[in-house]
Amino acid sequence: MEQGVQNGVVARNNYEKDAKASNGINGATKGDPSANKAVKSGGALVNGEVDAQKQAQPASSASDHAKIMKTLPPEIAHITANYFPLPFILQRLAQRSHNDLQTKIEELARISIGQGATNGNAPGSGEDSSEENQNKKANLLTFIQEMHSQWVKALVMSEWGRKSEQVSKLIDLHAHIMEQIRKYEQMLDRMGNIKRNLYNARLPDPDIKTALQVLSTGEAPFFPDFGFIPPPEQSAPEIKKWMNELNVLLSVRLNLDEYDKIPHWFRNYTIDNGRVTFKVKGEFEIDLTIADDDFEKQWWFLDVRFAFSPAPAEPSDALRFFIESKVNEALEAHGLKGCYEYLHEYVLTHKIQTIRRQAAVLSRRLWIDHTKVESLKRALSIQYWSQRYSAIGPKQGPNSAISAGPKSWFIIGVNSAKTPPPKAPLGAPTTSSIVIRWFRDGKEVKDEDLSFDTEQISAEALLKQIIGKHIKHILSSIYSKLLLKPRYKDRQASVSLSIDNDQPSDSCLMVQLTHEQTLKVQIDAITGSFIFHPHSNLISRRQNFLNTRARDSIEDGLLHIESIRCESLFEELARRGRSMGWRMCKPPVNQEEMRKLHSSKEPNSAIWLKHESWNASWFLVVSSSSAGDSWLLVSVIDKTPPKTVDPTGTTTTKKLVRPNRLNAPHSILDQPTVVISSFSKLPIKSANPEFSNDFFVDMATMTADTTTVIEDIGVLAAAKAERKMKSVTNPHLSSRLTMPALVVGTGIFLNLSSVLKVEKSRRQHKVTWAGDTVEIITRNVRTRGPGRLEITREAKVFVKDMRKVSLLKKGFIDRDVYFDPRQRHFRLDLRVLSHQSCMGILGQRLKAIDRLVDFVASINGIDGVNCDSVTLRKVVFTYSDPGNATAVEQKLWKVTLDLVRNNTILSLEPDNPHMRILDMLKKLINSPVGFEQLPYWLQTTLPLHRALESIESAWTPISSNGQGLFDVVPRAIDWVAVRFELPASAPNKPPRKLSLSVRVMDRHGENWWAVRYARDEAHPDDYKTALSSIFASAMSPEGWTGLGEAAAAPVRGGGIEPLLTRISDAVRAMATGSPGAGSGAGAGSSQGAPITLD
Known part of the structure; x- marks a missing residue:
């Protein structure tokens, strides 16, 4: 059974199952098929004898048997000896069937069958007639049919294998006989060839007789003699004479007889040595002569030389004979014109064939696989860059066949004289010429000047010329398109083009990628592939993609160059910025x-x-x-x-914005x-920054400043505040940075609202000391721990009215606030983290400055008020009574204002007379007019409270003895209620009480202290007698004036203090029983006009 060759191994048959068979299988001992080897024990077949048993030979006949075996012919070759056994075939087929069946089952399982259920009900029919089910059944049926056909073949082979032993022997015998017949026929053929080749090796018999005569006598008289008379020899003068006459004839014929018949291209000729030489530049030089003085006779060919290279210096005899015969025929038929036309066409054809041979050599050597040369009858087509678009991707369509891109080629042919060349002058004679038609990317190029060197024929130079123009077209087009882009048009990046006409591969396009990288784009002249420099993984990937997948070299090249620039920029930016x-x-x-x-x-x-x-x-x-x-x-x-x-457990989605x-x-x-x-x-x-460490530091500074400015603008926009950006020179940052300043109106900060997340000020007034705007710039950016950037913003508040800040000295009035009187501005350093607004901090600082300026302006020029320390956080000043001019030395009382919080905290010394109205002073200082009014009321009420403190000290022992009580009830800063209480004058009577109201009142625009008392209903005359002298006196020398039941003292006069003292003394005298101090109070007083208080 023949099963052929599987997996490169010749299969064996299974008919040789005898363990003693030569070349057996399945472990059988293999015998040596050569008859020259000794037969081994175990039995062997000799010439196909299966049942022959080896006979026992005596030891004495062993050598004779060996001699007999050597004389026997070689064993028949068993061509079926290496066949695979049938069990092996069946085993492999079974295994393959099992594997294919398992694969098919998995494949069918992956095919989903659509369910025809409706509303959740299963289909009522038991037969599934869906298209997926039908395809699944057809697929399974096809597989079963294929397996069935293979097993049927295996069954046929098993039936045949039962009698394969005899068939195999017959096959071996048939093959042996056919081999012998082939060898016999081969020997006959070889003998016939030898016989035929012997004819060429035969030599004629030598002429011994003629040889002896010639060698002995030196002549052969029996050779025939034709009787020719040799011409007489001519002397040199005769030859010169004949030549001159011939030259004259040639000159006369050309100048007189055929002057109008000479072709235009034969105008360049010379006459010498009896011949005329016509020279056609770049083509040939031909020598002609005449054989008769009759000018009607034809010209005759003498010699021809080619005027281009490569060409033979001397034509061969065969070529010379061929050209001579053809030229003479043309001269006879058409004269000089026919001679020119024939040689001209011959030279053109010869040049095209020369280019074809050179191009064929190039296509087999340096330009192999990249050029294709094709002869088109007389013309020649050369395709270059043939592998450039060999396989650029699948077509767009249902068929995914690989399509080639556009081809580029040029055709060299002969243009007939029917149509003149494009650049030929008008009226010039025309003749056929070699023309080149260039098809660039499948389209003919007609506006290119393709010069052809007619004297130096070179296919490689022509290829380089056209390829150079193609490369120039690609690079120039990319260059022109780049120059139209704003990046290169505005000179944000450099781009330059260099064209080398001699070496097209050296033409290059230089494109600046980044500050340090420049891309050099070249095109290989042989392959047409783009070459990018420098080599990197990114650039090489783009280069390979452009060379294998691009369809349009210009558009795709432009796109990939821009992609390389972007990717190089991003790669360098990410790589250097990571650190x-x-x-x-x-x-x-x-x-x-x-x-x-x-x-x-x-x-x-x-x-x-x-x-x-x-x-x-x-x-x-x-x-x-x-x-x-x-x-x-x-x-x-x-x-x-x-x-x-929601409460029902249903998840709902609210349409809310979640910025957090x-x-x-x-x-x-x-x-x-x-x-x-x-x-x-x-x-x-x-436009192309250098990605250095300084650049990234500047970038961090710039972005931090911009994020803060954006947050500030957002806050200001929510507050509907006016703002603008202003270009300024920032002296604190690098000159490489140009960051504008944020200019905001001053009023928005001094009238804060909830938008700025700062408590609204109670002091609503128009700011007169500050300029209209606040200028904010970035001072520096520092790293505060990992992942934390602190930005220091500098805000300048200009001062319009320097009189209000005249008490401030140059320097820091707070840790982050500096006052410069020469520059007339406050400088605020605002420190915030990146992405945070500084408007809240700026508002607080401006509010504090505004409070400070208001207070400094209010105490500026006030007699008796001096500033000890002025900062944004705390103000310390002293005050005294400016009206007491008689005192030699006045005590200065210290006041401390804590400005850290939004509400100002006022602190006094423990022994300060104003301690009794401290809460009222705190309320005053936090009122809209607190800073302006505080110094005034401190000085105004100082005599009052100093007198009250003195009176209180004097009444302390009286109160201790139970003789009376003294009490002060402050009702306002300018209003105090003073109460005296004395024991009853008689038993079973109420205590005697006196209430005084001390209050500031206005009289004609001037403030006066008004002291009134209320009578006791139980004892109306007790206090009247004691106080009548005080309240009845007018224009007291101590500065107060009595008004009957009241008294008045000017605020700035200091009269309130002696007035209250006199009243206290009078009441204290009533308490102690001593003589009243008020009896003589008005002795020295003068009566004047009564004073009416408003």
């Missing part, structure tokens, strides 16, 4: 949102970066395109409505509801 705390992250918004960041229609790429100190809502987006790079600071917000659970969802630091957002809330363009000076 400075910048990391690349995934865009948190979708493409629709990202379009908001790019106003240009140019294709762009973007990289999203985040600093380690930023929260999740801020990103730095670097967008790069041919229109330029943009550095954007982007803030995003997640508008996902929060999920809530982005508070987790460094979280990567990928939500469809994340949108861009704001973005700001960073003022990067250089």
